[in-house]
Amino acid sequence: MSGFLDGIRCGDCECNVDWGERRNTIASIAAGVLFFTGWWIIIDAAVKYPDEGHFHHAYHTCGVIATLAFLMINAVSNGQVRGDSYSEGCMGQTGARVWLFIGFMLAFGSLIASMWILFAGFVVPQKPVVYPGIAVFFQNAFIFFGGLVFKFGRTEDLWQ
Numbered sequence: 495m496s497g498f499l500d501g502i503r504c505g506d507c508e509c510n511v512d513w514g515e516r517r518n519t520i521a522s523i524a525a526g527v528l529f530f531t532g533w534w535i536i537i538d539a540a541v542k543y544p545d546e547g548h549f550h551h552a553y554h555t556c557g558v559i560a561t562l563a564f565l566m567i568n569a570v571s572n573g574q575v576r577g578d579s580y581s582e583g584c585m586g587q588t589g590a591r592v593w594l595f596i597g598f599m600l601a602f603g604s605l606i607a608s609m610w611i612l613f614a615g616f617v618v619p620q621k622p623v624v625y626p627g628i629a630v631f632f633q634n635a636f637i638f639f640g641g642l643v644f645k646f647g648r649t650e651d652l653w654q
Contacts, residue, residue: 517649518648518649520647521644524643526640527640532635532637535636536630539630540554542625543626553626556607556633557630557637559600560604563641564640567601567641572650573650602638608634613627
């Protein structure tokens with residue numbers, strides 16, 4: 495029984511697709527799908543529970559901050575952070591690193607705040623309707639992971 499998967503050949507595809515050339519396209523599409531799914535979930539929760547009793551409208555703030563962080567993180571290229579392609583400007587390489595750091599702080603902060611909203615607003619008080627809290631958390635998680643995929647899933651080698 496220990497060798498029953500030895501005969502399976504994984505990765506032997508006869509389609510001859512070079513994934514290296516399509517890496518940016520695939521990463522961009524995946525990040526866009528994650529970003530869209532996050533906002534789709536929170537729009538669904540807002541439509542399903544429009545009153546303040548079930549879903550407080552201030553909970554949308556986490557998603558807006560996560561979207562802002564998504565844009566901040568991806569506005570700076572990896573070459574600018576390394577100092578390869580960016581030497582002038584307001585603060586140069588240091589400014590790019592500070593901008594990226596603030597973007598990651600906002601992203602992690604919105605993710606942590608969404609967990610706080612889920613547990614402090616819905617789980618601990620044992621509300622009968624928990625879906626809006628779950629929607630806020632998943633919105634921020636999808637936006638966060640979409641930002642990571644868009645930042646680190648693409649390569650800048652094809653731009654040159």
